[in-house]
Amino acid sequence: MKYRTWGDYAINSFLMLLAVITVLPFYNVFITSFADPAAVVKQQFYLLPTSFSLVSYKLLLSGSYVGKALANSVIVTVAGTLVNMLVTACGAYALSKKTMPGRGAIMAGIVFTMLFGGGLIPYYLTIKSLHLINSYSAMILPVAVNTFFLLILINHFRSIPPELEESAKMDGANDIFILFRIVLPISKPTLAAITLFYAVSRWNEWYLAMLFVNDPKMHPMQLFLRNMLQDVTKMRRDDMGSAMLAELSQTYPDGLKMASVIITMVPIMLVYPFLQKYFAAGVTLGAVKE
Amino acid sequence: MATGRSLWKQMAAHKYLYLLALPLLAYYIVFDYIPLYGIILAFKEFNFAKGIWGSEWVGLANFREIFGLQDFWVAFRNTLIISLGRLVFEFPVPIAVALLINEVRRTRLKQFYQVVYTFPHFLSWVIVSGIMVNFLGAFGVLNQLLVLVGLEKVNLLVDPEYFRGLIYGSSLWKDMGWGTIIYLAAIAGINPALYEAASIDGANRFQQMLHITWPSLKSTVVILLILQIGRTMSSGGGGFDQIFNLYNAAVYEKADILDTYIYRRTFAVGSSYGTSTAVGLFKSVINFVLLYAANKAAKRLGQDGLY
16 A cells, blocks of 8 residues: 555655745745845846845844834734733633623624624724824734634633532632633643744734834834835835945845845744644644544 | 522622633723724714714715725725635635645655645735745746746736736745645544545545545535635735735736725825725625625535534
């Protein structure tokens, strides 16, 4: 049964070709970001790099702007993920208890929000009326819960044997104590998975920042990147590290753009090996047996 | 019995659970239900000073106004075409790829494919648009290859003719691998004894795929199809994020969907909030109806459906 047929070769060739197509654009971004501007002007180098230079990175990172954008992204990611986990875990625990009166109605109300929303304008007006404009909160609170992750966690909590909690209850422990001292510690793998997924989406945040944060000093890396991709030359001189950077942005915008892409991508690449472990849990709601 | 008093008692007994759920409930009320209430703006002429409730009722005037705009119909048509295109060009691909990956016998190779295919899913559309611009732009690899084999250069990013193809292609590049995971998980749940029995009966690989793997995948396919249909008016998966980050004024006529149209009307053009909300409501209602209809149809055809 293990011998190879032509079918195996055909399938593998096709899948390998798909893999190359997936990787090639990344390879291309890398060599563009590490290319020497002078070499780029002279020849086309994209497929095989002929030069290596860190000038794009040096200039980008020497400016205060990228540093600030990175710091903002870190703040939003760390604080945002913390809020996400706290609100989701506490809420999911409560909603995993079938004895809680009103639980059915609450669940229906939550699932309804997956199907029907108010739309952009009412959303915008709500956030405005809460005075969240131009605050870090505007990038954190509107996405405090992901309904999908909430449902996964409710399912997970429900799968914990009730005996574990019952004895603690006999001893007079309340739900908050049980959650933090018994349930959360034994749920570490699931919590880790959801934390990672939340962290990735917080890192990728740009939309709320674009809508609600006008002050460029508070923009996260993704929005900085977006503005740069739209038009490097529009970036103001004082946003950049030096006059030389501004000049480079006129003559060789691609290197700067791709260096920014790489910088924005690095954190995702670092957590990717961990994320991968949790793929199945992330999409199947735990319903499918492995 | 649940008399008023005993219900109250029951609730009191669970007071810590309510306390734990409080932030969650507050979140849904503030960020989902209050905006839902804002929908009434579609029937009002919004006035900043008077607020949502205080603004003047105008009946269906906002709807009449948008239905009279040519831009709206362009966006409406694009939304439908792009969503339909996604169903035809994008939806089947992860199913096919999952079936192929499942046929790979070496576990390490299987994992390698999944690791590679899935990575782009975790990048934002902002990053992906940067990657696409670099790869497909005037001086990108694609054009160098085209020149190399003696063909004309194409600039996919500003050519309305190619733009929808670019939308489908970039979605597939980003999310095809992620899409396969749910199917692969469903395949992993199939009882191996079924395959053994089939091969003893003389079924070849293709027959096994057709008669064992595919029937087990069908219910997953139907559910994902229903969900996809329910997103028609948002142009499916990538929707706003993808198109907003890839498009430009040169391709609006082919690429502008209702979501991007609402955004531009409100923030770039500065039109009335009432009409923009009306477009949003129009969009949500159609999505809801489509989801409901698709679910009903699936059930009538003997499938499980979403609810």
